[in-house]
Amino acid sequence: MRLDRTSAQPLWAQLHADLLRRLEAGDFTRGFPAEAELREEYAVSRHTVREALRRIRAAGLVRSGRGRRSEVLATTIEQPLGTLYSMFAEVESRGMTQRSQVLSAGLTREGRAADALGLAPESELFGLERLRLADDVPLAHDCVWMPAALAGVLVGTDFTRTALYGELERHGIPRPDGGHERIAAAVLDEDFAALLDVPPPAAGLVIERTGTLQGSPVECRRTTVRADRYALTLSFDADGFTVGR
Template sequence: MPADPGARPLDRQDPLPLWAQLQRDLSRRLTAGDFATAFPGELDIARGYDVSRHTVREALRRLREAGVLDSARGRPTQVRAAIEQPLGSLYSLFREVENRGMTQTSEILDQSLTTDAEAAAALGLPERARLFHLERVRLADGVPLAHDRVWLPASLAAPLVKADFTRGALYDELAERCGVRVTGGRERISATVPAPAERALLAVPRGVACLTVERSGYADTRLVERRVTVVRGDRWSVVADWTARGWSVGAVAGPG
């Protein structure tokens, strides 16, 4: 039996390697908030689970690669700070990541003028209307967080074809280059099982679902943005706060 009362026993008869079983149980405990005050050191984990430090190191390495933990030489391992998304207000993933001392970058998959019948319909435009399309993988400190696709009418957003979105924020570029400011919108959030291609794109661990966020953005009363964002479910969740005066809904990233 493990010495740590919060740990689940590892099965040495299971074909799944001990490090993978350990990684799975540490992920479970992280999700449950077991390490809210501090994350244990390698030696404490090894004693708590009755495994070698080599097993612990491999499990922690995988957790770091998944963006769950943060560590560097000379300082203890830490659970990555949460990234909060308040719903009911204009939200920028770029600013939220940067405000938490993390580096926001994007891998650009497509940045072009195109046509898309479904996106055009969502924007209330003719089927063959020209659209600006931006597709990117959003990363926080180099770890995939979200797969983001956005469409805007080319009549408004064509200059964005020349913008640099590897670090830039869409709304900033839209305002500066096109004179268009998104002032409000509507979002719909739903749970989803990622397709294999999506799972590979976001490096989603086995058994982890995602959340799909569909946004309609408005410039005053004009619908100007159609966005579909798939977010890793182990790094982002919806939360609600309440008081005697009422309640509000927001969202918060999981560790990473």
């Protein structure tokens, strides 16, 4: 492939985008090309190749080792539609380590979240804001609010290596048993792109969830995920479609 040298987009960014496209298409089943191969294939400098590869390795898409061919890693996280989905469980099930950088946690007031929970705007809520990581690679920015009367006991919990639903159950609090989600595509602004370690402009998905317990709202959540690391799944056959696992 020839890169467009008349474009305002840097060559490393064009190369990075094309390698991401090829990774998504499954082009590198026999291993990821070496730097020299990419320089020859794309007719670019060593600096251009190394800058593109630095970002791909930082994203956890390729793993390199001395004396062996780089390995393509299967790191896309899949969310089955129609279930109460746990990102923690999905990441861990793929052999990766799920870790969270806790940005804020504790009792708070948030009018829009309170409204979604059917509470007065000044109601006290338990709020948790995290940067979710898979093998130390940023995956999602996650904000969740629950009524303080229900989840206030979670104040002081270390959420670095634990799941919200798991902590609820540990305290004898039932997790949500239903709810609804709205999933929309978005272009990440510079702040979100920097937080999720992707070069802007970048595609993302915004997932807004209201979790319910016996029909009553108990969870308001807004999650922004990197579109290059996330997929939604649905099953269907001749009789129709099935959501969920």
